Amino acid sequence: MTSRVGVIGGGQLARMMIPPAIELGIDIRVLAEAEGMSAAIAATEVGDYTDAATVLGFARDVDVVTFDHEHVPQTVLRALVDAGISVQPGPDALQFAQDKLAMRERLGELGVPMPDWARVADADELDAFLADHGGQAVVKTARGGYDGKGVRVVTAAEQAEDWFRALDEDGNGGALLAEELVDFRRELAQLVARRPSGDLTLWPVVESIQRDGVCAEVIAPAPGASLRLAEMAAQIGTTIAESLGVTGVLAVELFETTDDRILVNELAMRPHNTGHWTIDGSTTSQFEQHLRAVLDLPFGATGIREPWAVMVNILGGPADGDLDGPAARALADQPTVKLHLYGKSPRPGRKIGHVTAVGDDLDDVVFRARAAAAFFAG
Incomplete structure (x- = not known):
């Protein structure tokens, strides 16, 4: 029997779950917030995700409910659980991604390093x-x-x-x-995936480059990451995923401080921008792994295909709103770079897509990814 996954939220994360769902033979359905969203191709319903009746009506015909974002109210999440619907991750875990104060309090109880x-x-x-x-x-x-x-x-x-x-x-x-305002050397991210049965897997720790508070680039693996650093990041991610009962993909955003500490900055309990490189750079993408996890299916391997993978976000886009021309030029100029557009209209600061390059020379990989993304500059 075909497994049915319902995704609440119709953004680019739901959109990027669609190809692996098709490949795995999963029937993916999306509750979108509005018409014409990124995941419109799989949107079976448009409605208010804060309304329990709307969400329950959507969820009754799927095997598991998961999320494109963490904004579904706890009252709605618990109504789903009370109705016997599998919610992955569940409300007890999601509360710590929804409320930063609750997150800090719980991580403090766990002894996780933080500011x-x-x-x-x-x-x-x-x-x-x-x-x-x-x-x-x-x-x-x-x-x-x-x-x-x-x-x-x-x-x-x-x-x-x-x-x-x-x-x-x-x-x-x-x-x-x-x-505290942390004196950090760089920002890192550790992605983890965990199944309801408890099986857990990780990708290599990555470096995340932020501009104006928005993720601009991701380098996988994090350049110069020592074995000690990688082990610390993995242990932090594992501790959080297991202790909070997270299912699906968990992204742990980290600071590497100037005095060589690793501190937890933020959590996200769904596929994350810092994991987009996995579509083209890993044996199993975060989107495929998330679907496997929430359905409690065996995990795919998380190794990196080439020594380096670099993802660059396309932010804003051309002022005239024309994406066809920049896309054609990017593909022609950088044929080894993979382009992912999200079906969004350009506007300043908006994430409308990303590009990923892979290879064995980091400088070359960075150049190719940045060059492709530059065609979309507003």
């Missing part, structure tokens, strides 16, 4: 944190932030005044997350 942090409910508490941390801090909204949104570097509590005001207006006694 110094505090829950700050008002300006006085933030000022106190600033005073204890050299007058600078990173402030984050507990929920909803991504790609640099909901994150500020501040030197005074008044710089987060609007966020505190919003907390007061909400009336639920919320708080912001304050973190």
